[in-house]
Amino acid sequence: MRHPPAFTLILIVAVSLVVGAINTDFWQVSNLFDILRASVVRGLFALGVLVVLASGGIDVSFTAIAAFVMYAVTMLVVNVVPDMPIVAILALGAVGGACFGALNGVLVHALKAPSLIVTIGTQYVIRSFLLTFVGTALFMNIPAAMDAFGKLALFTHHSANGSTSTLPAFVLILAIASLVTWWVLERTLIGRAVYAVGGNAGVAERLGYNLRTVRIFVFAYAGLLAGIAGIIHVSSNRLANPFDLAGAELEIIAAVVLGGARITGGSGSVIGTLLGVVLITLVSNVLILVGIPSTWQLVIVGIFIILAGGIFSIRGRQS
């Protein structure tokens, strides 16, 4: 393994120790809760990206899918079935996302085109269809079920100064999604087929793996997770803004690559991906804590990504 997830872990520990030494507030429970909370939507996206990357593809349309699904589903529920239970809403989001994803897969396979190109195209189409025909307005009155789901707490922690922090229940969704993704990738035939196709699509086809099935599966799976992520984004944010999430795709792909997946396909693991997400979230969530003025924050994050990537690649060449 060129990029052992263990290495991502070491980086996380190193960052934590440095930040913790500068400001002991870092070790508060509420900080852990916040990093976990902020990792959920990113993590769901990243798991989808992982599956697509493992199959040798790349997807940049998932944020558009999430935006479309979250906005359209929220509107639909509010206007048509305001008392829909959260499980049904999540299912609706998942199905909607999976449909868009499957469309990506069909196009990638049928057009025999690099998935980067296809998903740039669908990203433009999906996002602008949303904004042209569905709506553009920020939407505050989200359905009660979603609101309640966003507020549902797994743990509540009261700190000395009287402020409370909660670990939202929706982190469980990330946990479940991670387990399922791990199981699918490591314990099912389709999972192995994903890596097989990512390793060498031509060979995999000759050995009897159905490329069409695999491609549609990976993109649909990424879409499904994106749909769920969208619903969670709205629930936790308590508003539906169709402009949200745009432009986050590169950062997510970077997280997955920092978690050990290769951009050229055929590798990557769930645990590495989660660590990559935590790493990126961690770095962007401690800048204020460390006391870096806002003008310097991008410089610091940029240098960090370069350093992390550099350390990875130097290590990769040594082994």
Next chain:
Amino acid sequence: EEKPSIVTVVKVTGENWFTRMAEGVAAYGNDNDTVATSQIGPGKADAAQQARLIEDLVAKKVSAIAVVPMDASSLEGVLKRAAQRGIKVVTHEADSMKNTLVDIEAFENKAFGARFNEKIAECMGKSGKWTSFVGSLGSLTHVQWADGGAENAKKYPEMELVSEKNESFNDANRAYEKAREILRKHPDIKGFQGGSAIDVIGIGRAVEEAGLQDKTCVFGIGLPKDTGSYLESGAVDGISFWDPKDAGYVMNKVADMVIKGEEIKDGMDLGVPGYEKVTVKKGAGDGIIVVGEAWVDVDKSNYGKYPF
């Protein structure tokens, strides 16, 4: 012979703020059938996209352009070209703009920032830590409000400004995450000043979740409908804004006056609430700046009166 056309170019299409502004633009067109009014804006909040839109309007040779710039300086070039082609240019929220005939301000930006700060100071008993948010460090007015607030706070030696000008990137979730982090770094923080119209939504959510509604004072710009639930819960203590609809109406009215060659004088009544007695001063370039008193303060008690 076609009617003169006034095109209003906003920062970004689709946001509630500019959707409301479009109502004012349309209203002016309906009230005056001698001109045709319309509003457009880029699909992404990017100064470059806005410049390109205007570039095409210049080529199309509309009669007047009314702009709410994403970033005033990056439009100087294109607006100069517009003037050279005989197109009348008026602007809004751009008091540093050179290539404009008339810039319309709903109020003095520094004073507006100071107003926020005054309310925060009052609410937090003129002592304790406070911080400010901006949509982005590149948004001139947001920075002016933050600076105006900081200036005002100097009056109160007990007040301490910490981690100032946090960028929310016009994303409520980013504002939320930043607010959480600030609450962790400064658990005793008492005041928040929001910059972008959705900052208070994110800050309000962070405050609410931390259960600190009663211990913090959150003020900022915002729209009543979007912020309503946080005003109800007390997480946001008050918002201020100027009605984008009125601003849109006034911009088009001024543009129409410029086309007709009418002069705008100090103390003039533009016939729109908040702009009944405008102040006129010299602008950064050859044009003038028209300043109104169009702010509206809203809190839990009266936000329901505003349907937007």
Next chain:
Amino acid sequence: MVAFQMDRQLGFLATVNVAAIVAGAILVGASFVELYNFQSMASQVPELGFLALGVMLAMMSGNGGIDLSGIALANLSGVAAYYFLRDVIPADEAPLLFTWSLIGLALGVGLVGGMLNGFLIAKVGLTPIIATLGTQLLFTGLAIVLTNGSALSIGYVEPLDDFGNATILSVPQCFALFLVVALAIGAILRFTPFGQRLLLLGNNAKAARYAGIPEKRILFLTYTVCGLLASVAGIVIAARTSSVKWDYGTSYVLIAILIAVMAGVRPEGGYGRVICVVLSATSLQMLSSLFNFMNISNFFRDLAWGVLLLVFIATSGFDFKAWFRAARS
């Protein structure tokens, strides 16, 4: 010397260009096809066009090559050049010296930025997407640090302003420069050892190494050129907006990639034609202007771009027979 080849991409892009003009003439009328509008559209092309050329070069070098840092470096070039120059050379007294110094400094920043990317990718071995995402943030961040986030207004400096707005032989100067640079890059790719090695490297990196092609140097040079192109875009932006700012054109990252892939540049490396990138950039510009003339929403424009891209790859790669065969089994 070498026959100019008409292929599917080129045909498609040329068709889109012509179709946009014809549609403009019919749907909008004279104002769309008058000289001023062509000049206006042409002068909007370069800022994006230079960035797209950079993306093309990076993609051609293969192994996941991409440059996400282009617009960030363009802005940093402008910001840094003006920041360091404004107190040294008074623009009103020595406008020509000021302009050339600004250009020189900006190119210098672009060179250094490009070399940083090249160093990280070729020497340290970072994945291009990670390296250029990191430098994108770094460049943007540095521009913020220099300016505290606000725009710097350059004001009216005649030679600079002319570069952004004046024409030579009715062609906007910045567009003429774009054509010259495009032609030069086309020639370099096609006729110089460097260009041919870049192409071969993108085709098969391992074979390139075995054949003695200095892969690191080629990669380093390629990204350095991308940096230079970015700074030229930065100069164009400074000239046309009379100001410099860190967040101008944030939407360009994706659009530059869109232009490149629409031009048929292969993301896996080894193929790209400059002429197609030029036509791709002009076609997107013309469609965009057409929609603006017709008062069609910008969201719809993006929709049209996306559909156009999908149609393009559909017509260039669709194998109907294979699809039906697979569907049957």
Next chain:
Amino acid sequence: MQPQPTGGEPHLKPATPFLEVRNIEKHFGGVRALKGVSLSIEAGNIYHLMGENGCGKSTLIKIISGAQGADAGELLIDGKTVTGLTPVAALAAGIETVYQDFSLLPNLSVAENIGLTQQLVSSSGKLARRLDIPKMRATAERALAAVGLPASRTFLSTRTDELPMATRQLIAIARAIASDARLVIMDEPTTALTKHEVDNLIGVADRLRAKGVAVLFVTHKLDECKSLGGRAIIMRDGQKVAECDVEDHSKADLAFWMTGKVLDDTRQRSAVTLGEKLLNVEKLSRTGFFADVSLSLRKGEIIGITGLLDSGRNELALALAGVSPADGGGVFLEGNEIRLGKPADAIASGIGYVPEDRLSEGLFLSQSIKDNIVVPVLDRLRNAFGIVDGRRSRALAERTVDDLQVVSAGVDKPVQSLSGGNQQRVLIGRWLTIEPKLLILHGPTVGVDVGSKDTIYRIIQRLAGDGMGVIIISDDLPELLQNCDRIMVMRKGRVVKTFAAEGLAEDVLSRALTDDTIARLQ
């Protein structure tokens, strides 16, 4: 010319053959790769499919194994016509294939490469199934044992791209015999194998035959074909031209049917006069791969290096080519020490290296023949303006193509349009452009047909005659015996013996590869 098939009668089983193809046609654009080929394959028999590069062998087996569809013709399994054969359906029918490129999944483990296919077949291609890991492992262990590879847990979980070529080849074979095959097709399975492993493979084939499995070899090596026996099916230019029992005909006959030419496989090396000393390698080492290798070479001399898998011969070749540099010792060319830190260093010193894996290490497949040839001398082809002189580079490419008798439709055609033998000649031609002092050929005739092989040998001899030093690294012992002056045998990273090739018997050489007594004697 068409010989009567002889020896077919003893199989007095009138029962339907396992597999039959009738009048198969296949086009690739304008190329007619197969022009109506018919053959039948019976259980428990060994077949050799032979013919020149590009005659359609691989295409035929791709059709039989469902990887490609035929344009016309009929395919029958157990007497029943099959249409739309897919890879999974072929596997389910018991047709297992070892492809020329091995078709291993580089990023998956040995166990997965071997065991997954079976699970795919038992779900008839459906992917929504749980993975049965213990079963996968058991299958892999069994199959590895059959081809003589270790089945340790670490080996089972190794990625296949981390393994040497020969091991990959054996894994590909292991995959084919892992489940109950009825026909095992092997496309040039011995190209990457050493003699020892080939013997092992012959044993595997014998055991399969004994179990009633049909085995179809695609091969260019007439010796192996003779030692295995069975039936020869000879193709030329997309058609079957002959079918016969191998035992009944000489190698020369078979070669003649394939190429239409009389080939001579005797030693090509005639009396040579060697020039002054060219190369001196002194105690060259690369930790973990080879140590203290010394050799010297005169101008005009051809030296062969051979050895088993892991003998260090590949790494030695790569070190001399500057690809993976040595870390000890020195290399002197014409008396001057040279540094070989990267391929460009070797090229600058006048060393050309034709790599082992033509497709991934040598060629730029979609680029033109011209570009593939002139790549090392681009700088020299520049004119005063720094532009590559198109006319000169074309002229150089055309001269090279003529010189090496490359059959092509022009130097602007992509190199992938050439057959294997011609591709190999383009690669050799690439290095001739630098007018090298030393040419290192790594497996120069791997996957090359007998006709092309002959041409390549003649080229090598001519180059040496012109005073070039040549090093051939190969497992093909007859090749070394035919072409070299001296042959070095490596074992465990060291040179254990150097033979004079003249008059050396093949079995003496092949024993040296494994015989420990020689090591003890030294």
